[in-house]
Amino acid sequence: xxxxxxxxxxxxxxxxxxxxxxxxxxxxxxxxxxxxxxxxxxxxxxxxxxxxxxxxxxxxxxxxxxxxxxxxxxxxxxxxxxxxxxxxxxxxxxxxxxxxxxxxxxxxxxxxxxxxxxxxxxxxxxxxxxxxxxxxxxxxxxxxxxxxxxxxxxxxxxxxxxxxxxxxxxxxxxxxxxxxxxxxxxxxxxxxxxxxxxxxxxxxxxxxxxxxxxxxxxxxxxxxxxxxxxxxxxxxxxxxxxxxxxxxxxxxxxxxxxxx
Numbered sequence: 001x002x003x004x005x006x007x008x009x010x011x012x013x014x015x016x017x018x019x020x021x022x023x024x025x026x027x028x029x030x031x032x033x034x035x036x037x038x039x040x041x042x043x044x045x046x047x048x049x050x051x052x053x054x055x056x057x058x059x060x061x062x063x064x065x066x067x068x069x070x071x072x073x074x075x076x077x078x079x080x081x082x083x084x085x086x087x088x089x090x091x092x093x094x095x096x097x098x099x100x101x102x103x104x105x106x107x108x109x110x111x112x113x114x115x116x117x118x119x120x121x122x123x124x125x126x127x128x129x130x131x132x133x134x135x136x137x138x139x140x141x142x143x144x145x146x147x148x149x150x151x152x153x154x155x156x157x158x159x160x161x162x163x164x165x166x167x168x169x170x171x172x173x174x175x176x177x178x179x180x181x182x183x184x185x186x187x188x189x190x191x192x193x194x195x196x197x198x199x200x201x202x203x204x205x206x207x208x209x210x211x212x213x214x215x216x217x218x219x220x221x222x223x224x225x226x227x228x229x230x231x232x233x234x235x236x237x238x239x240x241x242x243x244x245x246x247x248x249x250x251x252x253x254x255x256x257x258x259x260x
Contacts (some may be wrong), residue, residue: 024232027090050230
């Protein structure tokens, strides 16, 4: 069970869009995926569970000890075509809620210990992190194997990455997660026609080295439209450029996580 946290301490970097679309392509490629929504905005929950019944319990119910994790995880029902009946195609969700922003956790290993109860039931666990350091963020970073970093095309991408590495090194050095590492950095909301965007992509490639994933996610309105219908791009507009970008990114994630 491979665990990946999408995290950037800078907001507005298409983090949740990336979570749901990577999950979609993993599922389409036959992987069983658990999306753990730890962002109080609960956007991944709203996107993936749009066709489900209203959510009764969330991750807060689990960390508070009111529910077992298996009781709260929901199979996402998704329409693979516009007129198709919604069905589960391999994506499961541990939902979030807004009150989790003030939820208190006993220690940094609460989430890690809870996930042991479903160990081996999924091929991938994808964490949607809040865009800041919190108790939940530390819990995620203690529980995950790798951090995948979506970054916008601006100087903040470089500065935010430095802050992230400092956080990771701190958690490694104090023993919270000695094996924590960055899976890769990729650019989002990318405009291939803009000279500045191409320049920043080159700068990121030189700065990040092998950590950089040279598959920028191109800006397109289809990414926003898909959220309105709760359908990842692999089922909403699979032939679009942005869908092809996410498919290529997912292939790279599989290669980097499953290589011997």
